[in-house]
Amino acid sequence: xxxxxxxxxxxxxxxxxxxxxxxxxxxxxxxxxxxxxxxxxxxxxxxxxxxxxxxxxxxxxxxxxxxxxxxxxxxxxxxxxxxxxxxxxxxxxxxxxxxxxxxxxxxxxxxxxxxxxxxxxxxxxxxxxxxxxxxxxxxxxxxxxxxx
Amino acid sequence: xxxxxxxxxxxxxxxxxxxxxxxxxxxxxxxxxxxxxxxxxxxxxxxxxxxxxxxxxxxxxxxxxxxxxxxxxxxxxxxxxxxxxxxxxxxxxxxxxxxxxxxxxxxxxxxxxxxxxxxxxxxxxxxxxxxxxxxxxxxxxxxxxxxxxxxxxxxxxxxxxxxxxxxxxxxxxxxxxxxxxxxxxxxxxxxxxxxxxxxxxxxxxxxxxxxxxxxxxxxxxxxxxxxxxxxxxxxxxxxxxxxxxxxxxxxxxxxxxxxxxxxx
Numbered sequence: 001x002x003x004x005x006x007x008x009x010x011x012x013x014x015x016x017x018x019x020x021x022x023x024x025x026x027x028x029x030x031x032x033x034x035x036x037x038x039x040x041x042x043x044x045x046x047x048x049x050x051x052x053x054x055x056x057x058x059x060x061x062x063x064x065x066x067x068x069x070x071x072x073x074x075x076x077x078x079x080x081x082x083x084x085x086x087x088x089x090x091x092x093x094x095x096x097x098x099x100x101x102x103x104x105x106x107x108x109x110x111x112x113x114x115x116x117x118x119x120x121x122x123x124x125x126x127x128x129x130x131x132x133x134x135x136x137x138x139x140x141x142x143x144x145x146x147x148x
Numbered sequence: 149x150x151x152x153x154x155x156x157x158x159x160x161x162x163x164x165x166x167x168x169x170x171x172x173x174x175x176x177x178x179x180x181x182x183x184x185x186x187x188x189x190x191x192x193x194x195x196x197x198x199x200x201x202x203x204x205x206x207x208x209x210x211x212x213x214x215x216x217x218x219x220x221x222x223x224x225x226x227x228x229x230x231x232x233x234x235x236x237x238x239x240x241x242x243x244x245x246x247x248x249x250x251x252x253x254x255x256x257x258x259x260x261x262x263x264x265x266x267x268x269x270x271x272x273x274x275x276x277x278x279x280x281x282x283x284x285x286x287x288x289x290x291x292x293x294x295x296x297x298x299x300x301x302x303x304x305x306x307x308x309x310x311x312x313x314x315x316x317x318x319x320x321x322x323x324x325x326x327x328x329x330x331x332x333x334x335x336x337x338x339x340x341x342x343x344x345x346x347x348x349x350x351x352x353x354x355x356x357x358x359x360x361x362x363x364x365x366x367x368x369x370x371x372x373x374x375x376x377x378x379x380x381x382x383x384x385x386x387x388x389x390x391x392x393x394x395x396x397x398x399x400x401x402x403x404x405x406x407x408x409x410x411x412x
Contacts (some may be wrong), residue, residue: 061322068324069366073397084159084401107225110191118226119154121286121318124330 036092038109042100049099051133053126063131066124070117079135085114089138098129105129149248149374149389150311150337152290153230153281155221156188159400166372166391168247170384175260178204180212180245187399192221202245208263213240213271219279226283234277234292242269247387250341251275251296252305253352255382272299287314288335303346309339313360326365333362337374340383354383368395 053059067079074085081087093101105125108116117125156162167181180202189195196217203209217236243266245259274297281290294307313335321328340355342348358376365371374389 058322062320065322065324065366066320084398108191110221110224113158113191115157115188115191116154116221116226118283119152119288121315121330123319127320 034092035086035109035112036090038104038112038114039092039096039100042097042103046099046103047097049097049102051098051102051126051129053123053130054098056127056130059127059130060134062124063127063129063134066120066128067131070120071128079132080138087138088132089135091137093132094135094137098126098133101129101132102126150290150292150309150339151219151232151234151277151279151281152288152311152313153221153232153279155192155194155219155232156186156395157397158188158191159398160188161396161399162186162393163396164391164393166389166393168245169388170245170247170259171386172204172259172384173256176205176207178202178245178259180247182246182248184393194219200240200244200246202243202263204243204245204263210241210243210263210267212244212246212267213238215240228282230281232279232281234275234279236273236275236277238271238273238275240271240273242266242271244271247384249275249292249294249307249309250339250354250356251294251307252341252344253347254341255352255354256378256384257382259384273297274299286318287312303344305344306342306348307340308342309337311335311337324366331364331366333360333364335360335362337376340379352382355379356383356387358387358389368397369393370395 071079074082075088076082076085079088081089087093102125104114105117105120105128107118108114110116117128120128162184164184164186165181166184167179169177169179171177180200182198182200184196184198186194186196198215198217200212200214201210202212215236215238217234220233220235222231222233242261243263276295278293279290281288288311290311292309294309296305296307298305313333315330316332316334317329320330325331337358337360338356339358341353343351343353355378356376357379358374360372360374363371370393372389372391372393376387376389378385378387
């Protein structure tokens with residue numbers, strides 16, 4: 001294979017990957033326009049999971065520290081929502097089963113800029129769930145892109 | 149180094165200084181280093197620019213080239229095994245000693261050439277990796293298969309890197325702290341070359357076994373220390389890799405905000 005052919009093949013491969021990934025980023029219907037729709041996609045196996053740290057006295061405080069380190073930048077102070085990410089105090093989140101929130105944390109919503117947090121060990125993800133659930137419902141800021 | 153499937157968070161910029169000290173039989177020991185800018189373009193695409201250089205003791209200090217690296221996460225969800233596609237363009241000279249990965253028939257004697265001579269050789273390469281990574285009970289296990297093509301009509305070269313790592317604590321502390329065990333990640337790594345298209349295998353290749361410790365501070369700073377030991381006569385006897393990095397969350401937003409401000 002000549003050099004030019006090789007470079008062209010690499011560029012085509014690169015372009016293909018970017019194009020494929022970008023096309024998956026487009027919402028496909030009214031339901032998927034809501035950023036909270038992803039919560040409903042959590043498999044039953046996860047939705048039925050209970051938080052193993054639900055009775056851990058330190059879980060909420062530890063989750064708060066983790067939230068400040070990893071989530072506050074996008075989701076705003078105490079999860080009220082920011083310019084980059086939706087409110088986590090919305091009813092859709094607060095009424096979701098803990099397992100569904102855990103599933104979102106573990107899988108991210110990579111086509112909608114929510115990173116995968118599987119690099120945090122499972123107990124830390126459950127601590128985050130405990131903290132989020134402790135926040136309760138509040139009205140999201142009007143500039144939150146997540147407001148459905 | 150073995151990559152796992154975790155990419156940079158979208159909009160975050162990580163700036164890193166990383167270096168490798170290596171012992172050299174038949175020549176002078178060296179200290180190679182890179183400056184890296186790593187940016188999370190999206191949640192599924194991380195792009196990185198490296199500037200490489202090295203100092204060979206008793207010889208000279210030289211700039212050895214640049215590399216542009218991209219990592220793509222093709223699957224939406226987390227799976228038992230998570231693939232990541234890695235694509236890198238490398239434009240370096242023959243004096244590059246960073247040893248970020250070992251491939252083909254890279255052996256210790258290749259690095260004994262004086263800088264003045266080695267830097268005359270230009271290397272333009274495309275490097276591909278298939279990264280397969282799994283998280284299991286707090287552990288991360290990763291396997292990197294490496295294939296490199298020198299663009300000056302040289303054969304494909306191959307290599308591998310295997311790694312396992314785990315944080316020292318699974319739960320977060322209930323208060324902010326720098327020295328809590330959850331901020332430390334320890335691991336082991338095995339990496340080496342697998343020959344080329346015409347002589348695939350372990351013959352005339354080098355291999356290393358290393359350990360690593362990373363300290364991730366809540367402020368965004370990370371310190372890494374990774375001593376490695378050569379496993380055969382073709383390998384450097386000892387490599388000490390260490391680095392310091394700082395992550396800037398929301399960098400992308402800050403930059404786009406600057407441009408928006410000018411338009412208004």
